[in-house]
Structure formats: structure tokens, C-alpha cells
Amino acid sequence: MKLAIMGVGAVGRSVVDLAPDYGHVVTAVADSSSAAVDPSGIDVDAVFDRKERGGVVGSGDPEDALDAEYDVLVEATPTTLGDAEPGFSHVRAALERDRHAVLANKGPVAERYGDLMALERESEGTVQFEAAVGGAIPILSTIADFGPSQISAARGVLNGTANFVLSRMAAEGLGYEHVLAEAQDLGVAEADPAFDVDGTDAALKFVILSNVLSQGERVYSLEDATVEGIRDIPASALDLAAEDGRTxxxxxxxxxxxxxxxxxxxxxxxxxxxxxxRNIVQFETVNAGQLHLSGRGAGGPETATAILSDVGRLE
Amino acid sequence: MKLAIMGVGAVGRSVVDLAPDYGHVVTAVADSSSAAVDPSGIDVDAVFDRKERGGVVGSGDPEDALDAEYDVLVEATPTTLGDAEPGFSHVRAALERDRHAVLANKGPVAERYGDLMALERESEGTVQFEAAVGGAIPILSTIADFGPSQISAARGVLNGTANFVLSRMAAEGLGYEHVLAEAQDLGVAEADPAFDVDGTDAALKFVILSNVLSQGERVYSLEDATVEGIRDIPASALDLAAEDGRTxxxxxxxxxxxxxxxxxxxxxxxxxxxxxxRNIVQFETVNAGQLHLSGRGAGGPETATAILSDVGRLE
Known part of the structure; x- marks a missing residue:
């Protein structure tokens, strides 16, 4: 398949790196300011060399990637809330051309699911978004295999940063601010950690799960979620929990x-x-008890693996 | 889809019970001595009522089910070793008629994988066998989604009886014979527990995993497996392990x-x-670290769920 990659962060780059292993050709890549397009396959080294040196991936405008020759558009720009732009428009451009769209970007699936499904219905293309929920863990494909009506609930841990902070606080008896600083040093937390520690990122993933499980009966967005983060948890609360064998x-x-x-x-x-x-999801099934899936919920190659599995399903 | 069910143990009966929830019609059921066939759908209550009272499911010969009108043959007779009969012949009959075959029976997939793949290549039908490995846990569909070449190894616990015995021995400090008798009382272990406690059942499942992961490069059977069971483990070994934080x-x-x-x-x-x-499998992936899948590895409805997911993939 020919792939156009929107976004060249860790995930987009990993898709470019791994695509040949799966037999695919990358015909376009774009970041927010430029694009490289080549119908016979972009020169990957040249693109990333330019990006390192001058900050641009190529000589074209970002929109040139949307007009390129491709079978699947991979949307890997950062997640945005509200109108979920520019990711939503990228996906719309692909579907209006009857091409497939595979998203790692949670925004369009969590914030504009109804619009997204309406576009898909009008298109010959298909929308897939395994990479938006739990990185490498095959969460959405398991729901598809079981059938959404066979799964009555999903629960779990889908934000690695918050989980790292809580498990370090419990293991070391340290306070939130101390562990957060450590996580930032390790690259596990962002400089601005709000998206992770306030629960927004996890909520977007569970909104997506609700959208998939409800099969269009109801459309959810972040506004429908009740969300509380971990900033205010004192180390003493973890100590008390531990005395009771809990965390x-x-x-x-x-x-x-x-x-x-x-x-x-x-x-x-x-x-x-x-x-x-680590991330984990627990499904309550109608006829088969509880099912647990766990693995790496983030990371470039991990998320790229989910994207490329989605691409494989479209062949 | 129209289903013919070979075998009316706990798994076959659960498939019959759940098939309507998935929109399928059961047109034939057979046990080892008789069959009930009805192109418009068998009368389930009458069939099981006859089976309870007289030991036969219907007035036909078992072979009549193989000749019935169906899209998918569900092979749920007991696992046999060596020639894997009669399961293998049931599946061959379906494939030779260009029908699909879905197996819960491990025998044909573990003992005659090469023959099975050869039959599938000559047929318009497809062979699926998720239910043969880990009950309700979507192990084979995850391999298919990731791509077998993306998974370098599989490890885990795929026999619930042996795991029950070992976890009870460790938790209660009891000996093997005592816990086995308890497991037999609870229906967790068979009267003859050899298949489970000697490791044969688990080995068949890992043979199947090897067959799938090797993608035909090499065909494995039980003869290729190195197998050791749990009969000779003394309670003292579990105590020693526990002192070291292990089990x-x-x-x-x-x-x-x-x-x-x-x-x-x-x-x-x-x-x-x-x-x-409980069962668990751990995959080592090439680009995405370790992945764990756990759930119920046996049971009628659990295994039927896997069968019906397989049937869904054939639509």
C-alpha cells in the first residue's frame, strides 16, 4: 500500500521506518510547515536529514501531502480538543478522495466521532484507529473480533505517565511533585504534564472505547466524561492504602x-x-468472563505497530 | 451462516445455545452415534431432550451431519492424538465440499497441521481454530493482526487444571494428591487427569502456536515438544520457592x-x-515489547465465544 504520513513526531517517524518491513511505500510525509512527496517513495534519509538541519521535511506545502498519490492516510499529528483540527481535516480529505484513514490522533475519534462516521459512510474508504487507544495493545481489534455487543464494559489503565507517577509514589514513598520531576527527567512526563496527570488523555481513550462499544447508539465526547486527575493525591494516601494491601x-x-x-x-x-x-484494559464479556490485555501503551515503534496492523486490515 | 456442529459436549452445546445471538442457524448436530439434521434449523430443545432421555441426538447417522446443508462445520469432538480422528475426517469432509471449518478440537491442528493446510489450499473454504488455544482469549486473532513475523516467541499458562492445582498447593501448603482430589470434586480436573497434569494439553496448544508462528516454514507436532508435567512436584518445592518470593x-x-x-x-x-x-499468554514482539493476554481458557460458553468469533471472521 502507498502511505501518506501526516505528522513526523516519534509515531510518524516510526511508521516511516517500519513501513518497508510490512511491504508498504511511503509516498508523502508532512509536518505543520512543509511536505515531501514522491509517488515512487520518498527518500527517507534525505527527509529526516533536512528536518534535523533546517526544520522542514521537504519543499512542498503540508497540503501537498493530502493531494499525493496514496491508499492510506496516516494521521499522526498531535491530539487536539474541540474541533480536533488539523487532524480532522486531514482525515476528511482522505475519505472525500475515497482513500482509507488510519489515526493515532485521538482528537477526531473522541471529539468528532459522529462527523467521522458520517464521512466514512459517504466514502469508499475505511477509518481505523487502533493506535489511538493503548498503543501496541490490540484493544479495538479484540472488540471487533468479539463483537461490540459481546462486551458489556471496559476498565483499566490507559495513561502510562500517570501510572508511572502513582506506582513510583507507592513503591518509594515519595511525593507527587518529586516523582513528577523524576518522570520529566526520564522523558516519561511532558514539560507540561496536565494532559496526562489531569486524566484528559485517559478520558479521551475511554470516550473512544464508549463510542466503539455503543455502536452508534450514542456518541460520546470528552464533555460526557467525569474526569479526576492525580495531582492532589498525597503520599500518605498511598501509605494508608498499602497498609490495607491496596494501592x-x-x-x-x-x-x-x-x-x-x-x-x-x-x-x-x-x-x-x-x-x-505499562497499560492494561479489562473487558467484561457477556459469555466469557473477564479478559485482560496489557502491554506498552505508548512509544513510537509500539504505536507504529498498531498503525501498521490497521493498514494490514485494509488490504 | 448455517452451522453444522460435530460434538455435543459442553462446547458443542454452548455453540448451539449462542448461535442465534450471533445471527446463525444450526442445521445439523452430531455426536458419535447419531445426528439431527434440518435445513431450516434444528429443534434445539427436542434434540437435547432426546439426548438426555435416550442418549441419541437424532434419527440420522453421524455422517448425515457432514452431508447436511451448512456454510461452516464446527468441529468440537474430543481431542485425539496421532491421526486426530474422527475430527480430521470431519474437517476434510467440509473442506472437500468447499465449506469452512472452525475447530475447538486441538488434534488436527497440532498433530496433522501439514495435512490440514494442504486441504485448505485445495479448498474454497477456510480453516479457523481460535477456540483450540486458550478458550475465550483472542490469541490467534492477535497473532493474525500483528502478523506472525512480528511475534518472536509465545510463553504462558494454557492449562487451567494444572494451574489450579499448582496455585492451590502454593496457597494452602497442601500436597499434589490432596489438591488433585479437590479439583476432581470441583469438576476442574477429569477423573483421569493425565492429559492436563502431564502437560499434554498445554503442549498441544504451544505446538499449534508454533505452527502458526512459523508460517509453514516448519510443521510441528506433539513429537517435537519437550514436555514435563506436575505430578512429581512436592509441596516442599512450593514452600522453598515462596521463601524466595517465587512460585x-x-x-x-x-x-x-x-x-x-x-x-x-x-x-x-x-x-x-x-x-x-485462569490462562495467560505472553508474546515477545519485534517492535512493541511484551504483550499479555489473559482470561478464561476453557468452559463451554467461553470456548463457544471463540468459535463464534471465528465464524464471524468468515462472513
Whole structure:
């Protein structure tokens, strides 16, 4: 397949790197200021060399990538809230040309799901977004395989930064600010950590899960979610929990009652009490009990793997 | 889709029960001595009522089910070793008629994989066997989604009976014979537990995983597996392990080095140290680290769910 990649952060770059292993050709890449387009496959080294040196990936405008020859548009620009732009317009451009769109960007799927599904219905192209929920973990493909009506609820840990902070606080008896600074040093937390520690990122993922599980009966967005973050959790709360054999995790839920994200007490050795940046999702199934899927929920190659699995499903 | 069900144990009956929820019609069922066939859908209550009272499911010969009108043959007779009959012949009959075959029976996939793939190549029908490995856990569909070449090894616990015995021995400090008798009382272990406690059942599942992961480069059967069971593990070994923060689990492996199953020391709170009858598989991926999938590895409705997901993939 021919791929056009929008966004050249860690995820976009990993897709460019791994695409040949899956037999695909990258015909266009774009960041927010420029694009490189070549119908026979871009010169990857030249593109990233230019990006390193001068900050541009190529001589074209970003929109040139949208007009390029491709089968699948990969939307890997940063997640934005509200109108979810420019990601939403990128996906619309692909679907209006009857091309497929694969998203790592959570914005369009969590904030404009109804619009997205309406565009897909009018298009010969298909929308996939496994990479938007839980990185490498095959969460959406498992829902598709089971059938959404066979899964009554999803719960779990889908933000590695918050989980790293909480598990370090519990293991070392350290305070939130101290562990957050450590996480920032390690590159596990952003300079502005609000998106992760306030629960927004996890909430977007559980909004997406609710959209998939409800099969269009109801459309959810971040506004419908009840969200509480982890900034105000004192180290003493983790100590108290530990005395009782429990710990605290930032748990999200997508159930018939809606979307909720917040700190919850869980048994210390519970399946949901994963450590470090690991993610886990627990499905309640109608006929087959609980199912757990866990793995790396973020990272360039991990997320690229989910994108390329989605591309594989479109062949 | 129209389904013909070979085998009316717990799994076959659950498929019959759940098929209407998935929009399918059961046109034939057979056990080892008789069959009921009706192109417009069998009368389920009458069939099981006859089976309860007289031991036969219907007035036909078992072979009549193979000649019935169906899209998918569901092979749910007991797993047999060596020639894997009669399961293998049932599947061959379906493929030779260009129908699909979905197996819960491990025999044909573990013992005659080469023959099975050869039949599939000559047929318009497709062979699926998610239910043969790990019950409700979507193990094979995850391999298919990732691509087998993206997974370098599989490890884990795929026999609930052996895991129940080991986790009870560790938790209660009881000996093997005592816990086995308890498991038999609870229906977790068979009267003849050899298949489970000697590691054969787990080995068949890891043989199947090796067959799938090797993509036909090499065909594995039980003969290729190195298998050790749990009968000879003394309670004292579990006590010693516990003093060191570890426990013992019957761990299977499908790696480039082949198939191995045997008791292994694992950390007490390791992901692989699941409790009770729970199953877990751990994939080593090429680009996305480790991935864990866990859930119920056996049971009628659980296994039927996997069968019906397979049927869904054939539509």
C-alpha cells in the first residue's frame, strides 16, 4: 500500500521506518510547515536529514501531502480538543478522495466521532484507529473480533505517565511533585504534564472505547466524561492504602453508565495494578468472563505497530 | 451462516445455545452415534431432550451431519492424538465440499497441521481454530493482526487444571494428591487427569502456536515438544520457592528453539503467575515489547465465544 504520513513526531517517524518491513511505500510525509512527496517513495534519509538541519521535511506545502498519490492516510499529528483540527481535516480529505484513514490522533475519534462516521459512510474508504487507544495493545481489534455487543464494559489503565507517577509514589514513598520531576527527567512526563496527570488523555481513550462499544447508539465526547486527575493525591494516601494491601491507580471506565476516569483503590496485586508505564484494559464479556490485555501503551515503534496492523486490515 | 456442529459436549452445546445471538442457524448436530439434521434449523430443545432421555441426538447417522446443508462445520469432538480422528475426517469432509471449518478440537491442528493446510489450499473454504488455544482469549486473532513475523516467541499458562492445582498447593501448603482430589470434586480436573497434569494439553496448544508462528516454514507436532508435567512436584518445592518470593507454574513456550512445557519458577507476582484456572499468554514482539493476554481458557460458553468469533471472521 502507498502511505501518506501526516505528522513526523516519534509515531510518524516510526511508521516511516517500519513501513518497508510490512511491504508498504511511503509516498508523502508532512509536518505543520512543509511536505515531501514522491509517488515512487520518498527518500527517507534525505527527509529526516533536512528536518534535523533546517526544520522542514521537504519543499512542498503540508497540503501537498493530502493531494499525493496514496491508499492510506496516516494521521499522526498531535491530539487536539474541540474541533480536533488539523487532524480532522486531514482525515476528511482522505475519505472525500475515497482513500482509507488510519489515526493515532485521538482528537477526531473522541471529539468528532459522529462527523467521522458520517464521512466514512459517504466514502469508499475505511477509518481505523487502533493506535489511538493503548498503543501496541490490540484493544479495538479484540472488540471487533468479539463483537461490540459481546462486551458489556471496559476498565483499566490507559495513561502510562500517570501510572508511572502513582506506582513510583507507592513503591518509594515519595511525593507527587518529586516523582513528577523524576518522570520529566526520564522523558516519561511532558514539560507540561496536565494532559496526562489531569486524566484528559485517559478520558479521551475511554470516550473512544464508549463510542466503539455503543455502536452508534450514542456518541460520546470528552464533555460526557467525569474526569479526576492525580495531582492532589498525597503520599500518605498511598501509605494508608498499602497498609490495607491496596494501592491507587488512575482507572478509566467505559460502561453503560458512561465514561469515568479517576484515582481508585485497587488490590496491590490486582491485574489492574500494573507498574511503571505499562497499560492494561479489562473487558467484561457477556459469555466469557473477564479478559485482560496489557502491554506498552505508548512509544513510537509500539504505536507504529498498531498503525501498521490497521493498514494490514485494509488490504 | 448455517452451522453444522460435530460434538455435543459442553462446547458443542454452548455453540448451539449462542448461535442465534450471533445471527446463525444450526442445521445439523452430531455426536458419535447419531445426528439431527434440518435445513431450516434444528429443534434445539427436542434434540437435547432426546439426548438426555435416550442418549441419541437424532434419527440420522453421524455422517448425515457432514452431508447436511451448512456454510461452516464446527468441529468440537474430543481431542485425539496421532491421526486426530474422527475430527480430521470431519474437517476434510467440509473442506472437500468447499465449506469452512472452525475447530475447538486441538488434534488436527497440532498433530496433522501439514495435512490440514494442504486441504485448505485445495479448498474454497477456510480453516479457523481460535477456540483450540486458550478458550475465550483472542490469541490467534492477535497473532493474525500483528502478523506472525512480528511475534518472536509465545510463553504462558494454557492449562487451567494444572494451574489450579499448582496455585492451590502454593496457597494452602497442601500436597499434589490432596489438591488433585479437590479439583476432581470441583469438576476442574477429569477423573483421569493425565492429559492436563502431564502437560499434554498445554503442549498441544504451544505446538499449534508454533505452527502458526512459523508460517509453514516448519510443521510441528506433539513429537517435537519437550514436555514435563506436575505430578512429581512436592509441596516442599512450593514452600522453598515462596521463601524466595517465587512460585511454580506449568509454563509452555513456543520459540525459535521449539516447543517446551514444564514446571518453572516464576516471581509470585509475575504476570505469568495467574491464579486458579485462569490462562495467560505472553508474546515477545519485534517492535512493541511484551504483550499479555489473559482470561478464561476453557468452559463451554467461553470456548463457544471463540468459535463464534471465528465464524464471524468468515462472513
Amino acid at each position: 491507587v491507580r488512575l482507572i478509566g471506565e467505559a460502561t453503560a453508565d458512561g465514561v469515568r476516569v479517576g484515582p481508585r483503590l485497587v488490590p496491590q496485586h490486582d491485574a489492574l495494578a500494573v507498574s511503571g508505564t | 511454580v507454574r506449568l509454563i509452555g513456550e513456543a520459540t525459535a528453539d521449539g516447543v517446551r512445557v514444564g514446571p518453572r519458577l516464576v516471581p509470585q507476582h509475575d504476570a505469568l503467575a495467574v491464579s486458579g484456572t
